Amino acid sequence: MKKSILFLAVLSICMNAFATETKLMVRAKAKDAKFVGSSIGGAHVIVRNAVNGEILAEGNTTGSTGNTDLIMKSAHERYTQLSDDKTAGFLAVVDIDEPTFVRVEVLSPINKKNAQVHASTELWLIPGKDILGDGVVVEIPGxxxxxxxxxxxxxxxxxxxxxxxxxxxxxxxxxxxxxxxxxxxxxxxxxxxxxxxxxxxxxxxxxxxxxxxxxxxxxxxxxxxxxxxxxxxxxxxxxxxxxxxxxxxxxxxx
Missing domain, CATH: 2.60.40.10 (Immunoglobulins)
Known part of the structure; x- marks a missing residue:
């Protein structure tokens, strides 16, 4: 019995040793408007393993709603980044040891239950391959x-x-x-x-x-x-x- 417990402990340590920290920026953007941030309480983000439902990261978007002129008044070419370091988002940091298919769930705005929308998307995360900048932007209609x-x-x-x-x-x-x-x-x-x-x-x-x-x-x-x-x-x-x-x-x- 003790040997089995020791084996499982060693196996867990070995698996964690191969896990790689991977960053994923998640942002919630109101339909026809700006990013959901601290001024309205933020959006709640859950990043799950899409296969087994395990929660890999969870938290609220914080920061500003973004640059009004850039988001609402300017023509956007391909690769135009709409956010900056002050724009609301949630930085998920997960440890994975192999490519992992994840579901990104967003509840927004978190403090307005009568208007709250549950939106989601899915994508592959590759160990060590960060997704930053605008990151994954989930649209929130309403x-x-x-x-x-x-x-x-x-x-x-x-x-x-x-x-x-x-x-x-x-x-x-x-x-x-x-x-x-x-x-x-x-x-x-x-x-x-x-x-x-x-x-x-x-x-x-x-x-x-x-x-x-x-x-x-x-x-x-x-x-x-x-x-x-x-x-x-x-x-x-x-x-x-x-x-x-x-x-x-x-x-x-x-």
Whole structure:
């Protein structure tokens, strides 16, 4: 028994002795926007052995969203590097002793569960052959949408709703946290933002939301009856095909 344990220990040491440190830079990039970094909490990265599921490295992307002019305003030729040493990323350092097929999983943005996307890709890692620079860039589609008014499960007295109606307000940003506003780089005029309303499980209304201030979208919903209401706010950009959704439920009491 002792000899078996000793043999396994020696075998493990020998295997580790042949393992080679290999670096892989992983970045999460919002669709039609910049890199997901510290300003929105980062993206969570898991690098797994694709064959047996073993986690080889894990951590969050940190750093800035990157150079706006380079990423969003410049034409990109082949081999153009979009990142620099300050751009958000996660440097995975793994020890492998043979070419290993890995799955790179990205959960982004890690702190916004209602908008979080799980994206992944796969590639071969070769011992000692680092993949740096931009590294592996995983695209994160969507918008981060937070409905601010009404509140989730808010009870609202019918008599408190003005003749103008109930205010609907949502905060919307790109998946990297980049701002949306009229005539901005991320122009709200190119986006369709609407609130779909259901009452007691049936379709009730659909209204367009305006963008009076950066990231803020508002509208007014006429309500004359008590009931259980659900609001679904969506954003859609026909140029990019980018979409995002948030939902809340509230109650109007008579």
């Amino acid at each position: 918008f981060v949408i937070d409905i601010l008014k009404p509140n989730t499960h808010q009870y609202i007295a019918l008599e408190s709703i003005s003749e103008a109606g109930l205010s609907i307000e949502a905060n919307i940003v790109m998946m990297c946290g980049c701002p949306i506003q009229k005539d901005g780089i991320w122009d709200s005029d190119l986006m369709e933002v609407k609130a779909i309303v259901h009452k007691d499980g049936a379709a009730f209304a659909e209204i367009s939301l305006d963008n009076p201030a950066q990231n803020t979208f508002t509208g007014t919903l006429g309500i004359s009856e008590a009931g259980y209401y659900q609001i679904t706010v969506y954003a859609y950009n026909s140029k990019t095909g980018n979409t995002g959704v948030d939902k809340i439920n509230y109650v109007v009491r008579g």
